[in-house]
Amino acid sequence: MKKRKPITWLLLVLWAIMVLFPFYWMVLTSVKGYSAYNAEYTPQLFCANPTFENYIYAFTEVDLGRYLFNTVIFTMITTALMVVVSILAAYGFARLDFPGKNIVFTGFLALMMIPNELVVITNFQTITELNLRNTFLGLILPSVTSVFYIYLLKENFAQIPDSLYYAAKIDGSSDWKYLWKVMVPMCRPTVVTITILKVIECWNSYIWPSLITDDSKYYLVSNGIQQIRESGFGRANIPAMMAAVVIISIPLIILFLLNRHKIMSGVVRGGTKG
């Protein structure tokens, strides 16, 4: 058993290199000068004299700053709306009684099985007919609800003992107050988890933004970088494109490194990519 450990380590390090190498390559390429990069027929694994000109170029030549700003706005509003809507709905399911609750909840769970690809077509038509193409509203509205996050929160809310609720009732606290003063603070870890997962989802969303925006003023980073690659400087200036890629990737990597336990346990509890 003891003897085979070096092979274990070797294989683990090999996979770590497989994972990290593309990140190394994107940072490396982004600090190579334009002419230096184009002069090397065989790629160099190191860069003798790094330059930051590509980063300046990425912000001045295309509106990368605007794409980032759009993405931040889109992510913040979508996530905030999702959290509020989900908290209210989860509370309704977990705490309050109304006729037919079980039937409604079962039907609600069935909605989880609907694939996004099926509903995107009509949503595209709806948003187009409402003249909301190339607007934040058109980007945000269909991205708000997540059946799964409501379910996750509801499960957590349901774990809070009933006695707390009755105690609050006796003290004259309203349902609304009880929700925000007791329930939400007690379930903070779950709320934080779904917030972070939604932020990741929003930051990386590509399909919906690419369908609903064709005015570069409303591009998010995903279709922004696609635009750079196909008709911007990406066709010729690979180092500048890689600089843009680095800038787009950094915010989420920082978010991940700061919250890695929350993110990883949140994903175990029910995330899938996309």
Place this chain on the structure above:
Amino acid sequence: MKKYRGLLYLLPAFLFLAVFLIYPLIDVFIYSLEEGYSSASQQYAGIGLYNYQYVLRDPYFTQALINTVLLVVITVPISTGLSLAIAFLLMRIEKLRSLFQTIYFLPYVTNTLAVGMVFMVLFKQTPYSVGFVNMVMGWVGLSPVDFIDGPYWAKMFVLCFYTIWVVMPFKILILTSALASVNPMYYDAAKIDGTSSWRTFYKITLPLISPSVFYLIITGFIGAFKAYSDAVALFGTNLNSAGMNTLVGYVFDMLYRDGGGYPSYASAAAILLFAIVLTITVINLMVSKKYTHYS
């Protein structure tokens, strides 16, 4: 009135769901049956199955179907097997395990489009640059290939390679947490009985984590059938001309992009895709019921 207060809390969620999930779900079936629908006039010629016939006869759809099926058949077994091996190796070490776990999870939080472009650069060969992968292939005496604009098998290889790289973090994470929850008592018992480590893995570990493995296989099939962004990142938005379109890509191209403006064809294709995924998932569930061990 008080009886219905709960519904008030559900109202915002239901409004969103009704408009953007339930109504579209019904509507997509209606679209798929409306023949000759035009977005401009919002009129259609008749009701029938013509849209399905058209899609099934479209060579682009056939190509997308072949690409997607190949992608699924190649990436799901490899990524599941590889992640199982890596998760298993991870459990054998204690020092630095959390560091490795963090590194392995990194691709999950990165933008598929952005990192896909790094893979494009790594695999691309141009007259001015041989590219990293071709350089390495040159070291072992293989002749260079353009993986991005070259032969079909090369493009398929990059697409599978990148897809596996993207889906690994999720699978490794799920399997390591499944392995970590196996009661060590079983291993101790096996050790006392002098069971070989391969036999321990095959007879004890694998059955105990089989629910997680099947969960990954099922979600893996579903996810791979929906591949699209990865292909766009590698080959650009015009996937039909690259011959690398996927089923989801076909749906969106029909809806919007260059050949777009045909929501009826897009709907028919989306429903066909959904029917395929549903069938495969049901088969998967039936198989997993037979082999999964629930303690």
